[in-house]
Ligand code: PH4
C-alpha cells in the first residue's frame with residue numbers, strides 16, 4: 001500500500017516515534033527493506049536519489065517498489081530523496097511517487113523559497129507530499145561558531161520558509177552529514193537548535209545523515225579487506241534524543257551500504273570459487289535486512305503497522 005510521507009510521518013509524530021527512509025539502488029536492497037518492514041510490522045519510506053535513478057533507471061526502480069507494495073498491507077511510501085531539478089520532480093510524480101524532496105538548500109533563501117514553492121504547487125494538487133531542506137548538512141566540529149550559524153538551520157528562517165512554501169516536511173541541519181565520516185572528534189549535534197525549531201515551526205521534521213556506522217559492521221568489512229579507518233556515525237542515543245525532540249523521519253543509506261558491501265566482501269574472501277551472483281548478493285540482502293530491522297526497533301516504528 002503506497003501512501004504519502006505526510007500520512008506516515010503524521011502518525012509517527014503523534015505516536016512519538018520515527019520512520020526510517022531507506023535508500024534503495026537495486027532489487028536486493030529494496031527486498032531487504034520490505035521484508036524487514038513485514039517482519040517488524042513497521043511502516044517504511046522507500047527513498048531513491050537522482051543518482052540511484054541514474055544508476056538503475058526510474059521506471060525499473062519505481063516498478064519494483066510498486067510490485068513490492070502491491071501485496072503488502074503496511075503503509076509504505078515511494079519517495080524522491082534530494083531532488084535538485086524541477087524536471088526530476090515532475091518525472092517522479094508522473095511515475096507514481098507519493099512523496100518528493102526538493103533540495104534547493106545550496107541556493108539562497110529566496111531562491112530556495114521560489115523553487116520549493118513551485119514543487120509544492122506541482123505536487124499538492126496530485127496528492128503528493130513535499131519535503132524541503134533549509135541549512136546545509138555539515139559536521140559541527142569543522143566549523144567556527146559563526147560558520148555554524150551560517151550552515152545549521154536557523155529557527156526563524158525555518159518558520160518563514162515553511163509559512164511561505166507550504167511544505168509538509170522540513171529537513172533540518174543540526175550537525176549531521178552524509179556518509180561514513182561524520183565527525184573527527186566527539187559526535188556533537190545541536191539539540192537546542194532542534195528544540196527551538198520544533199517549538200517555532202509547525203511542520204514535520206526530518207533528520208538526514210543519520211547512519212550510526214556501527215562498529216560490528218565496520219569490523220566485519222575491515223576483516224575482509226575494507227579500509228574504513230576514521231569512520232564515525234551518529235550514536236544511537238543521539239538518534240533517540242532527536243526523536244524525543246520531534247523528528248519523525250530518519251534517513252539511512254550509509255549503514256545499508258556498509259552492511260551490504262561487508263557481506264559481499266566476506267563471501268568473496270571466504271569462498272573464492274563462488275561465482276553465482278545469487279550466492280554473493282543473497283547474504284548481502286540478509287545483512288542489509290538485519291540493519292533495517294535494527295533501525296525500525298531503534299526508531300520505535302516496529303509494531304506500529306500490524
Ligand atoms: N541520504 C542519502 C543520500 C544518498 O546521491 P546518493 O544516492 O549517494 O545520496 O539522503 C541520507 O541522508 C543518508 O544519510 P547517511 O549517509 O547517514 O546514511
Ligand code: ZN
Nearest residue numbers: 178208209251
Ligand atoms: Zn540526505
